[in-house]
Amino acid sequence: MKVLVPVKRVIDYNVKVRVKADGSGVDLANVKMSMNPFDEIAVEQAIRLREAGKADEIVAVSIGVKQAQETLRTALAMGADRAILIEATDDVQTDIEPLAVAKLLKAVIDAEQPGLVLAGKQAIDNDMNATGQMLSALLGWSQATYASELDIDGDSAIVTREVDGGLQTIKVSMPTIVTVDLRLNEPRYASLPNIMKAKRKPMDMKTAADYDVDISPRLEITATTEPSTRAAGIIVASVDELIEKLKDAGAI
Amino acid sequence: MQFGLTEEQQMITDTVRTFVEKEIYPHEALIEQTGEVPHELAQEIKQKTIDLGFYACNFPETVGCAGLNHLEFALVERELGRGSMALNHFFGRPQNILMACEGDQIDCYLMPAVRGERMDALAMTEPGAGSDIRGMKCTALREGGDWVVNGTKHFISGADHADFIIVFIATGEDQTPKGPKKRITAFLVDRGTPGFTIRDGYKSVSHRGYKNMVLEFDDCRLPDAQVLGEVDGGFAVMNTWLYATRITVATMSVGRARRVFDYALDYAAEREQFGQKIGKFQGISFQIADMITEIDAADLLTLAAANRLDAGLPANREIASAKLYASEMLSRVTDAAIQIHGGMGLMDDYPLERFWRDARVERIWDGTSEIQRHIISRELLRAMGA
Ligand SMILES: Cc1cc2nc3c(=O)[nH]c(=O)nc-3n(C[C@H](O)[C@H](O)[C@H](O)COP(=O)(O)OP(=O)(O)OC[C@H]3O[C@@H](n4cnc5c(N)ncnc54)[C@H](O)[C@@H]3O)c2cc1C
Numbered sequence: 082m083k084v085l086v087p088v089k090r091v092i093d094y095n096v097k098v099r100v101k102a103d104g105s106g107v108d109l110a111n112v113k114m115s116m117n118p119f120d121e122i123a124v125e126q127a128i129r130l131r132e133a134g135k136a137d138e139i140v141a142v143s144i145g146v147k148q149a150q151e152t153l154r155t156a157l158a159m160g161a162d163r164a165i166l167i168e169a170t171d172d173v174q175t176d177i178e179p180l181a182v183a184k185l186l187k188a189v190i191d192a193e194q195p196g197l198v199l200a201g202k203q204a205i206d207n208d209m210n211a212t213g214q215m216l217s218a219l220l221g222w223s224q225a226t227y228a229s230e231l232d233i234d235g236d237s238a239i240v241t242r243e244v245d246g247g248l249q250t251i252k253v254s255m256p257t258i259v260t261v262d263l264r265l266n267e268p269r270y271a272s273l274p275n276i277m278k279a280k281r282k283p284m285d286m287k288t289a290a291d292y293d294v295d296i297s298p299r300l301e302i303t304a305t306t307e308p309s310t311r312a313a314g315i316i317v318a319s320v321d322e323l324i325e326k327l328k329d330a331g332a333i
Numbered sequence: 334m335q336f337g338l339t340e341e342q343q344m345i346t347d348t349v350r351t352f353v354e355k356e357i358y359p360h361e362a363l364i365e366q367t368g369e370v371p372h373e374l375a376q377e378i379k380q381k382t383i384d385l386g387f388y389a390c391n392f393p394e395t396v397g398c399a400g401l402n403h404l405e406f407a408l409v410e411r412e413l414g415r416g417s418m419a420l421n422h423f424f425g426r427p428q429n430i431l432m433a434c435e436g437d438q439i440d441c442y443l444m445p446a447v448r449g450e451r452m453d454a455l456a457m458t459e460p461g462a463g464s465d466i467r468g469m470k471c472t473a474l475r476e477g478g479d480w481v482v483n484g485t486k487h488f489i490s491g492a493d494h495a496d497f498i499i500v501f502i503a504t505g506e507d508q509t510p511k512g513p514k515k516r517i518t519a520f521l522v523d524r525g526t527p528g529f530t531i532r533d534g535y536k537s538v539s540h541r542g543y544k545n546m547v548l549e550f551d552d553c554r555l556p557d558a559q560v561l562g563e564v565d566g567g568f569a570v571m572n573t574w575l576y577a578t579r580i581t582v583a584t585m586s587v588g589r590a591r592r593v594f595d596y597a598l599d600y601a602a603e604r605e606q607f608g609q610k611i612g613k614f615q616g617i618s619f620q621i622a623d624m625i626t627e628i629d630a631a632d633l634l635t636l637a638a639a640n641r642l643d644a645g646l647p648a649n650r651e652i653a654s655a656k657l658y659a660s661e662m663l664s665r666v667t668d669a670a671i672q673i674h675g676g677m678g679l680m681d682d683y684p685l686e687r688f689w690r691d692a693r694v695e696r697i698w699d700g701t702s703e704i705q706r707h708i709i710s711r712e713l714l715r716a717m718g719a
Contacts, residue, residue: 115347154340155347270352273386273399276344 082196082233083138084127086161087186088120090145090152091206106305107206109173116152119201121159122261125268126231127199128160135233136197138162142189144169144182150284158271158279165189169289169296176207181289181296183215188292190220195256197238202227202260213260223253229264342408345401349387349412352424356381357416364419364542365687375494378423379449388425389447392432396447403577403639407584411632414585415592418691419542422491428455430499430519430574433562442497442521454495455575456486456548464704466501467515471550473502478557480504480520482528482550488698492531492546497523500548501567517567521559528553539694541687577642579652582699583635583659586692590628590659590666593688597624597670604675611673620669628666631659650712657705660695667692 092098093113101108116124130136141156143149144167153164167185169177177185190198203210217224229248230241233255242249243262271279289296317323327333338346356378364370382388391406392398401409406426413421427446431453434443445451462468471484482502492498498521505516522529534545562570601612601621611617635655641648667689671678678685696702 151340151343155344158344270385271344271348272384273345273348273390275386276341276348277399279344280341 082130082136083140083193084130084136084197084199085140085142085186085190085193085195086120086123086127086156086199087142087144087182087201087212088124088149088152088156089117089201089204089206090114090143090149091117091204094118094205100305100307104304104306106174106302114148114152116155117201117204117206119203119205119261119263120156121268122263122265123199123201124156124159124161125266126261128269129266130197130233131160140165140193140195142167142186144177144185144289146170146173146175148173153284154279155271157282157284158276159269160275161282163282164284165287166284167287167289167292177296178298178300179209179211179215180299181294182212183219184294185289185292185296186212186216187219188294190216197233197256198222198258200258200260202262213258217258220258223255223257224260225251225253225257226260227262228259229262231259231261231265338408342405345405346408346412348385349409350415352381352385352387353412353416353421357420360420361417361684364417365681368536368541370419370423370542374420375423378420379425382424383449388449389427391426391429392447396432396443398447403580403642404636407580407636407639410581411584411588411635414588417542418540418585419544422494422543425449425452427453428499428574428578430455430561430570433519433570433574434521437558438521438561445496451496452491452494454489454492454498454546456489456492456498456500458488459485460487464701467517469501469503469515469517471500471502473504473518473520473555476554480555480557480559482520482553482555484550486548487534488545489531489534489548490543490545490698492548493533493544495524495531497521498531498548499561501571502550504565504567516565518564519561519567519570520555521561522553522555526553526555537694539691576649577639577652579656579699579705580635580639580642582695583631583638583652583655586659586663586695587628587632587635589688589691590624590631590663593663593667593670593685594624594628596683596685597621597666597673600674617673620673624666624669627662631655631662634658650709653700653705653708656700657702657709660692661702663692663695 091114092107092109093115096113099108124141127136127139131139139161141153141161141164143153147168150166153166157164198216200213213226214224225238225240225242227243228240229243232239236255237252238255238257238259239250239252240259242251243264317326360374386399387409390399390401390409392400394400413424431443431446442451446453457466459469459471461470471482471486473480473482486500489498500520500522501517502520503515504518506513507516524531528551530549532547532549534547537545598621601617602610604611612621638648638651638655641651667685671685671689674683674685677683680686
């Protein structure tokens with residue numbers, strides 16, 4: 082079975098995010114970029130499936146700027162077999178919207194015919210949490226989101242989902258789209274031999290135009306603001322005082 | 334001229350950085366408190382490094398290692414330099430002088446060392462012979478086909494964890510117009526060899542948990558098979574293999590300085606006095622500007638020296654400049670970082686006092702700053718006949 086893993090280049094989770102002076106978005110110039118952490122988990126899971134003999138090829142796909150090559154190279158160094166880069170913009174500030182990404186992925190999937198798509202549940206930059214679901218609708222495939230456990234059993238996937246009330250286990254028919262959550266696994270480091278091998282693994286360079294997909298934006302960002310800073314707390318001397326303060330604040 | 338890193342070099346850097354952040358940083362406070370690295374933790378770090386194929390990555394592919402070039406290895410050590418020396422010791426980088434092993438030594442020392450099965454240390458310094466290595470008193474005398482060694486080495490890093498030690502010992506003396514001159518030989522000495530003791534050394538202000546040990550030889554018998562390189566060829570193996578090790582100090586200083594800088598930058602951007610961020614005061618902001626300028630300069634100097642080695646160019650002076658400048662830069666940067674933090678900089682709530690203490694040794698070991706200046710100036714002046 083072939084597994085397709087979409088990976089997104091996002092601002093590194095350690096970077097302190099700064100809003101641009103004109104409020105048009107987050108400043109990405111000269112900022113460390115990395116693979117979306119949920120996508121790393123997806124790559125790791127694909128590798129584990131291959132190690133368990135349940136997958137035989139892992140294809141990583143990234144859509145965005147040319148620099149997303151580095152993100153794909155990381156996926157290859159972790160263990161993906163080959164990569165496809167779809168250059169869709171040359172501006173690092175431009176975010177390709179979920180619907181456009183889903184349409185491009187559908188085009189790749191039509192050509193590649195994978196048995197499973199493993200995606201992150203969301204990208205940590207815009208937190209859209211939409212691409213996997215949209216892709217499922219476009220393809221007419223089953224979907225299982227927020228996966229914290231995944232097992233492939235013949236023509237079905239058994240997925241444990243992290244839902245508000247607890248854990249839910251569902252069985253979906255293959256081919257399917259699984260979006261992965263934080264607790265599914267702990268991604269490996271790229272080993273030094275694999276880093277050295279990554280360069281020799283194939284990477285297809287495409288552009289959005291190659292797929293004849295309309296990627297023009299449908300959303301308009303009207304403002305981006307810093308989260309409000311938390312007001313300083315106070316230290317109370319006793320439990321009685323705490324209760325009093327909570328009552329004053331209408332909290333109890 | 335090419336200043337960028339290749340994709341592989343960037344990935345190597347990122348991987349080691351992440352490793353240090355996830356596997357080293359969380360244990361640093363424990364090492365500071367106890368001054369000891371728990372055995373299981375040491376083994377865990379070592380095993381993870383082996384699994385990642387980074388163990389002994391300074392060794393060539395011919396012995397089953399990654400064969401990183403000098404520049405790539407400098408990038409690895411730059412990231413390691415961010416973390417505790419006591420812990421990153423187990424991200425093993427055996428002395429590449431072991432490539433001088435021959436015959437049975439290959440299976441006994443070289444291969445187990447690069448596989449992480451046996452750990453090494455290297456001993457030159459003695460209580461009476463530091464910068465002046467030739468002044469060493471530790472002597473091996475011929476007796477019935479063997480060598481009998483007597484003397485003391487001190488300040489030997491990592492000897493507490495070492496299974497064997499590469500020891501430089503005087504094996505004779507030549508009379509020269511400038512007076513007597515010691516002949517020196519490198520020996521491979523196993524822990525547990527009769528007449529050889531490894532004992533605790535001094536408590537150092539720098540790098541808690543990265544111990545320096547005292548080695549004592551008391552009529553210790555070593556057969557010829559323990560000679561590394563040629564008899565009386567100690568300086569030859571030293572010059573071939575230890576030439577580049579000063580890059581380690583330079584590049585680790587750069588890595589640590591960047592970590593320290595991030596603390597200083599954050600504090601300057603957050604701490605308020607007189608109703609404004611202290612970073613708004615020119616007295617603070619100019620310090621920030623000077624710090625990053627010096628860090629970048631040291632980084633370039635170091636990578637350029639490593640690059641010269643890879644290009645097969647003479648690099649003795651350039652390595653000395655990098656070691657000198659980067660280690661002195663680290664002292665200035667850690668000092669400024671503490672100044673920016675005010676009193677909190679001295680408290681062990683922040684790791685800054687540790688970085689400040691740790692920085693001090695970099696100007697001393699692997700050749701003091703004065704010795705580096707000596708190397709740099711001698712090379713320039715000797716060519717002028719001075
Ligand atoms: C923590 C630690 C770990 C170490 N680990 C090891 C190890 O693993 N293996 C090992 O072999 N050694 C090790 N060393 C030894 C280290 O390399 C020496 O400390 C260093 O070479 C300096 O020698 P010294 O301390 O005897 O100082 P000295 O040589 O006595 O120097 C004293 C002062 O005189 C100055 N000086 C000396 N000669 C000159 C000159 N010609 N011109 C101008 N100034 C001069 C020096 O710069 C210094 O300021 C370690 C040292 C420390 C502190």
